[in-house]
Amino acid sequence: MRPEILFPLFAELTTVPGIGPRFTRLYEKLAGPKIIDLCWHLPVSLVDRRYAPTLHDAQPDRIATLTVTVHDHYPPANRRTPYRVVCSDNTGQIELTFFHVKGDYLARLLPIGETRVISGKVERYGNRLQMTHPDHVVTPDKQDEIKRVEPVYPLTAGVTNKPLSKAISHAVSLCPEMPDWMDRGIMQKEKWPGWKEALLKAHNPDSEDALHPLAPARQRLAYDELLANQLALTLIRQAQTARKGRAIKGNGQLREKARALLPFDLTNSQEEAVAEITGDMEGPNQMLRLLQGDVGSGKTAVALLSMLAAIETGAQAALLAPTEILARQHMESLGPIADELGLKAVLLTGRDKGKARKAILEQIEDGSANMVIGTHALFQDDVNYQDLALAVVDEQHRFGVHQRLALAAKGKSKDPLSGQVAALDMLVMTATPIPRTLTLTAYGDMDVSRLTEKPPGRKPVDTRTVSSDRMEDIIHAIGRALQSGTKVYWVCPLVEDSEKSDLAAAEERFEALQSHFGDKAGLVHGKMKARDKDAVMEAFAKGAVDLLVATTVIEVGVNVPEATIMIVEHAERFGLAQLHQLRGRIGRGADKSTCILLYHAPLSETARERLSIMRDSEDGFVIAEKDLELRGAGELLGTRQSGMPEFKLADLAFHKELLPMARDDARLILHNDPDLQSERGQALRTLLYLFERDATVSYLKSG
Known part of the structure; x- marks a missing residue:
């Protein structure tokens, strides 16, 4: 309570x-x-209203608070001219001007012969002082009502x-x-x-x-919010790590064979991640680990070896993808390896109906399916696993915590001695590089592994910034590229103008490009039905569509190695992290790839800096840190969808130094007072409620 x-x-x-x-x-x-x-x-x-000169000394273009006597009223001759009120003190005169204001109201507000305190911007009009629509007009006995320094919200x-x-x-x-x-x-x-x-x-x-965010009062409030966040995450983490897992220790045979089947050697950071994950799986408690890897850093190979570690013990592993097309891509890359290893991989999506679905569900339930790949269909009520030991969640930020928990509930293995149900091991993956600071605030309840290298053979993407004045040249260049068999993405802008939607912008661009390239052009956007979207994506990946006009729905997970050119229109409207995600759709094959960031001049200083960072760097983690500096945590594009906490007082661009402090403080607090029963502990319970972390209080013993 x-x-x-x-x-x-x-x-x-x-x-x-x-x-x-x-x-x-x-x-x-x-x-x-x-x-x-x-x-x-x-x-x-x-607004600083402390400047209170005489009229003789009043300087134009400054906010001033003046004590004056009302002389005369001059109603307007017509509606286009202002109502004027002349006031004075014993050093000079000032004219107050009002537009579209009734005279009887002004007669009551500024009665002739009386003294008033007025505050507003002083201007000089010809040789006269003037104030248009004063912000405040009060009698001298109420002048304390005028805040001398007025906050603007x-x-x-x-x-x-x-x-x-x-x-x-x-x-x-x-x-x-x-x-x-x-x-x-x-x-x-x-x-x-x-x-x-x-x-x-x-x-x-x-x-x-x-x-300023670093003013002592603001820092203090930011720290309170960060402390509540870290305390909540530490409590959740303690509750999770205390949950009994199961020790998953395979014999390594499947993993050894799989390594021989992979067309590349693992990078050092992949090897490290595999060791961290399998080390967690072998421990007695539940694993909850985040695998962060930039686009193309080889997360799927790490996921495969982790799943095989579970399958070697006779258990099942599941891979959950946010979209059907991504689930199918995982099936295409992992299915053949499973076959070679003598395993059964099945795909379950919302599209599977009737007898086909029933057959898949039976294989999952009787355990003949060792590896289950699919969309959110994997945690629906009628899906029963024989023995699910590991769940891998791809593109973690597309799933809410409750969906993660629904999948976790599918693990059923019991400890033979205590009869307790063992918690399911979970590996969650994201290709969205998250600055270390934000990793602490959003994923502090998880251990983190990072893939920092790209697999050998990946070619850098040539990124160029081009003004939209050269649109015709770009369209001609695309025509030449399409003739040579290249596939091209054209990403349409995020629309700021409320008259127009992102969809309208995409449709407009699609029609213009279709008039040049006919049926070679296809369109996908977020409002399409999943089936229609998948059909266009399929035609782009394997069929007649060579130019895909899209809104940002293609940001995550689409794998078309033949696509080597990407145009991002109005690139100045996108955040760095999102531009980087989009660019990650190309450079996946053996051919050289080019990303053209089309911008509309004039560019703001921040937009110019963003585009030059994109031109100069391909390191997602460097880009994410820069994005945080330039835009602040609340504005990192996609933050709302990504499960990131939205802070009201803390601004991580300024307050990131406070975060490790808050984390250490939270750990020390709970080490010394695990149930927050001390005097400070009780005050900290109030802090958790103040920042609406009510749910985490339930992890504490009452008191």
């Missing part, structure tokens, strides 16, 4: 004065559905800064003083304020420096 002290912070936004039903949805979209979400919505800039259409600022002030005022969960030594060393003081300071910056 969430501690009572936090109840006010988890109330709905509708309880905040000024947020009626009309605005609730807008505020939810901007910050989140609860009051605590407003507390985490930090300012991005500020990220906004969305329909929400303005003034009411949002009010709502956030209300939310922050509800924050209680809480027992501090922070280690005293860390606080003193870093000179960080207490939690509530940090929150107040973050929302009331007194200078530009206070807005």
